[in-house]
Amino acid sequence: MLDAYGRKITYLRLSVTELCNLRCRYCMPEDGVCKKRHEEMLTEEEMLCAVEAAASLGVTKLRITGGEPLVKRNILSICRRTAAVEGIGEVCLTTNGLLLPQLAQPLREAGVRRVNLSLDTLDEKKYTYITRRGSLRQALDGLEAALDAGFERVKINTVLIGGFNDDEIPALARLTQQYPVDVRFIELMPMYDSGDFGPRAYLPGSVVTEHLPELKPQPDGDGVAKLYRLPGALGNIGIISPISAHFCGACNRIRLTADGKLKPCLHSTLEYSVKGLDFAGMQALLRQVILEKPRWHGELSADHRSQAGRNMNEIGG
Ligand code: SAM
Numbered sequence: 445m446l447d448a449y450g451r452k453i454t455y456l457r458l459s460v461t462e463l464c465n466l467r468c469r470y471c472m473p474e475d476g477v478c479k480k481r482h483e484e485m486l487t488e489e490e491m492l493c494a495v496e497a498a499a500s501l502g503v504t505k506l507r508i509t510g511g512e513p514l515v516k517r518n519i520l521s522i523c524r525r526t527a528a529v530e531g532i533g534e535v536c537l538t539t540n541g542l543l544l545p546q547l548a549q550p551l552r553e554a555g556v557r558r559v560n561l562s563l564d565t566l567d568e569k570k571y572t573y574i575t576r577r578g579s580l581r582q583a584l585d586g587l588e589a590a591l592d593a594g595f596e597r598v599k600i601n602t603v604l605i606g607g608f609n610d611d612e613i614p615a616l617a618r619l620t621q622q623y624p625v626d627v628r629f630i631e632l633m634p635m636y637d638s639g640d641f642g643p644r645a646y647l648p649g650s651v652v653t654e655h656l657p658e659l660k661p662q663p664d665g666d667g668v669a670k671l672y673r674l675p676g677a678l679g680n681i682g683i684i685s686p687i688s689a690h691f692c693g694a695c696n697r698i699r700l701t702a703d704g705k706l707k708p709c710l711h712s713t714l715e716y717s718v719k720g721l722d723f724a725g726m727q728a729l730l731r732q733v734i735l736e737k738p739r740w741h742g743e744l745s746a747d748h749r750s751q752a753g754r755n756m757n758e759i760g761g
């Protein structure tokens with residue numbers, strides 16, 4: 445379905461939980477989330493119904509995210525059932541990777557085709573600092589498990605954080621020479637109360653090409669990343685610049701949060717509850733939300749935080 449600005453909406457991001465086994469400083473508060481009542485959260489049946497309704501309107505790609513989707517008890521069933529929905533050509537998943545050693549193979553068997561794994565540093569101490577509790581070894585074991593499980597593509601997501609990982613851009617990029625992975629550098633987005641990352645923490649995506657003059661531009665892919673490649677690499681380097689070069693004109697996605705709110709834009713205040721709707725109601729609301737998708741997300745900077753009123757774990761990154 446086309447939105448009011450002629451953008452074809454083909455991509456749904458489904459957050460299956462707000463909970464997480466990490467506490468990344470730019471994503472969620474140290475004391476975690478205020479646990480909501482079970483009845484407030486979407487059931488598996490409601491998720492499935494929303495995906496079926498979205499597919500009936502032309503959504504072909506589904507990304508399962510969170511919070512950390514792999515802490516969700518019924519994650520395999522959600523993946524298996526959504527992957528079987530008619531019209532959904534591709535189910536992908538974004539994870540911090542810690543539980544992939546146990547779950548990579550079953551996820552692949554459940555029909556997940558691609559996995560994105562978040563990794564902001566290759567330094568053990570810095571990893572534990574930024575995630576407030578994680579172990580780099582576990583994340584790297586997760587990466588190995590994803591590669592062994594035979595996903596069609598494995599991508600690494602790295603949030604660029606000034607004074608934290610700018611010195612590691614070359615080492616992180618070299619993962620594409622070591623493994624058949626893409627590494628995508630993402631500009632830090634100032635969310636609702638996602639830590640005190642001031643103006644110095646924000647780095648424009650252009651720092652990546654400044655650190656790596658040997659990068660060769662590649663033809664655009666089907667996503668929002670600008671693509672490059674290191675000599676002899678097995679995968680691409682992507683730069684995703686929601687702030688310095690926002691891609692709202694090419695945005696093809698809508699989001700459904702774990703507490704059942706349809707969001708036409710990551711950063712807008714607009715959200716509509718799907719709780720209790722049947723297929724027809726879900727389809728009608730999806731139509732409305734697609735037509736209300738804003739033209740762009742409004743200014744974002746250290747001084748202009750996202751208007752979403754939620755942190756990333758409560759939306760689904
Ligand atoms: N827990 C999973 C993970 O970390 O991959 C999935 C959810 S997480 C919210 C999805 C992605 O959003 C991660 O790659 C994370 O780094 C990114 N993210 C979270 N907060 C962000 C922020 N303030 N700015 C930019 N990216 C952010």
Ligand code: SF4
Binds near residue numbers: 465468472510756757
């Ligand atoms: Fe959890 Fe992912 Fe947010 Fe980190 S970025 S706190 S792993 S949801």
